Amino acid sequence: MNTLCALAAETLRDGRRRGLAHELLGAMREIAARQGLKHLVAPVRPSAKDSYPLMPIERYIHWRRPDGQLLDPWMRVHERLGARVSTPLPHSMLITGTVPEWQSWTGLVFPDPGDYVFPEGLATVRIDGDQGTYWEPNFWMIHPDIAPAAS
Template sequence: MDLDIAPLNGRLELLGELGGFWPVFMTKDPTAAFYYRHFDTLWPEFTLLALDRESGRPVAYAHSVPLSFSGDISAGLPEGGWDWAVRSAVHDRLTGTPPTIVSALEIMIRPDLRGGGLSGRMLTAMRENAARHGFTDLVAPVRPSGQFSETIDGYAWEAREDGLPVDPWLRVHVRAGGRIVNVAHCSMTIAGTLSQWREWTGLPFSASGQVEVPGALASVRCDVEQDYAVYVEPNVWVHHQL
């Protein structure tokens, strides 16, 4: 497919055509509002939109954000993962702190085109975009795309015979030059009342304990007496040295 991959440049109506593909509960992270309500005005050059040149329709997008990090990336990145990246970027913008790295936030491929290598092309474009803006480090709180029954701490480093990760999405990152750094055990936190969770998932949430929710990487903790449930999602930090 012949693609035109370029910064968003105000084309929100085209970006909107690629919405609605995440499970509803995944859109309820309160930290996300700090980014998605303002990304087109605060960091428009860090959102890439891919158009099919033949049809002119959008097929993918990639969100990333610049932020300041003074630690040693190889020694480990924050447990807060995705939420930390968003909060840090907003804080740095408000305080005028110069960013030192770029964090990937999301790459979305239109469902009917998945599995054809577009995710790798968008990741490459994201890497090139960060380098074009003068950054030498891109980090990514990667959401594994494969199914795993063991803990994410073991799965993150599980490899095939060729040495590449078992997980398909981590494999794309490593093939592109990324290095797995550490697990972010509380990368995204989503809490809500039981009625909200019933609305988001269609599940009863009628008993306290662990609830398995389709599309979640970990079980949701339900407390009937307190009338709330909490989902804490783990991600895997990957470092791309540009």
């Protein structure tokens, strides 16, 4: 065993842009180093993907700004710490519910069957009959070569 796997690293929306994400990942890397592990892997929910819910995750993860950095802010934090983008998973987490549940969760009305964009969704929700189905995409970031902790 030589790898630490993150399950979640989250900050509140009002905590963003304060460097907390960098601190969270730095702490995980430090834990890995203290345990003599060489790698950190993290499943990532990209923080700006909800602005592009129709774009497949397989394409989104490769978008870069004119300065060459990754477009997504959360991805940039990982990359600045030496991580690389790995496997995209278009069907990472399944969320299902009745149409009334989806309406209460999103504040939207779904009058017909079909695919709908909703607030903070990374993809669309499919409404079919009285059921809504949402597959949330994500991907993995791989942090290789974690330096051993100083003795």
